[in-house]
Amino acid sequence: MRLRKDKGTKGEGAKREPSHVTVSRQLGVAIVTGRHEAGSVLPGEIEIAEQFEVSRSVVREALRMLSARGLIESRPKVGTRVKDRGSWNLLDPILLEWMFESTPSKKFVRNLFELRMIVEPAAAELAAQKKTARHLAAMGHAVEEMARHSLRTSEGQLADQEFHAAILDATDNELMINLSASIGAAVRWTTFFKFRNTKTPRDPIDEHRALFEAIAEGDKERARQVAIDLIINAERDIDAVLDG
Template sequence: MAIQARDKRPRSVHAWVAYELGTRIVSGVYAPGEYIPNEATIGEELKVSRTALREAFKLLTAKGLLESRPKLGTRVRPKESWNMFDSDVLKWCFESQPSPEFLRALFEVREVIEPSAAAIAAQRASEEQIAAIEKAYNAMTEAETETEDHILADIDFHMAILRATNNEFMVSLGESIKTALTGLFRISSSQESEYVGSLPGHKAVYLGIRDRDPERARFEMKSLLSKSVRGALESLGQENQNMDVAV
């Protein structure tokens, strides 16, 4: 059965082809270890040139999704080889209805990084950086719920904390997973009650950092993330139930 290509072409054709094939890979249409159709087949289906296909293959290879095998073809690499911190790969995963296991894995990464980041920020943040965290929190309280504004304010809050560590590796990692944070916040903050309910936790993290109390900041961030993962999984479960009913 032919696969229906999505009509979401960006500025460059090869980027659109990479998007189309990338979403197929992360959603399991092309499974790890499987050889994807040859250039002629995909080119005919997507109505693109071999040049565009080869550029797309290069892009997906650089992201760890594909590998070329002489005389055999192009194969999907094992999941452990995928660059999961790549913004495109993360975006494709969220567009492909992420599983509860995927969300738990992301939250586990956050639970490793963000409580420690909050503790470090409480020790190292400048007054300007603390003011930036406060500004982001205030923007969260003022943002209209169920809009892009409250998601952006939430991201700004967490990124401000990572920057306040004054650790270039943490800041860089935060920039790499910003796409993941956006996807997570869209799921876990999809209901007004969940978003409003998270505000006291965010404030507690901010106060711990402002008061220069590392262990309190660490504890409050860990508590905030624990509640967030429950909200995200519950929201995902509800979405799946609605899809089952619709089917």
């Protein structure tokens, strides 16, 4: 098995990723999509190195990355075993990316949107009260970039992620800010999944503009409601793709 080329989600001009990252990603995708089931033992280092045509040191580094995300554990005389899903770091941004390389389960997607519904409306309300000029500049720029590039492109999807991260940053709550990478990744990869699998997806740019305006005006009630509406509509979009 040769190293598979990156799918290009980061744009045509993106640099080629290091070999250990590629091996980790391909093994990680195989695990989170069920090709390597929980409790199963992965091939040994030598076999993986031969499959991917890389050195054993590359394989060891790739396995360390998987272990850090809770996907595998290595034991003497047993080998490298895939851990139960309950041990996975499901909010890790890279793991979220891997989940959407294929088609995630409806339960996982529902859980993801339930988390967003708990966090983001409250964050929008706080942001409306605590935002600074710096936060508004970041949000406004992100909305402009989303409109300029469209959410069909990696640039537009990154801008969408940055918009939601700026809202969490504006809460001035270090615990919410700590969720920024996870929430941002959830936003980015659900959007990527939707646009990859839908010919004419709904464009939510007006909802993002409305949320930005509510926060800029300090209207916390409206900011909360617009955030709720945005998440509900985004979940409906993904459900339509999964049901299709």
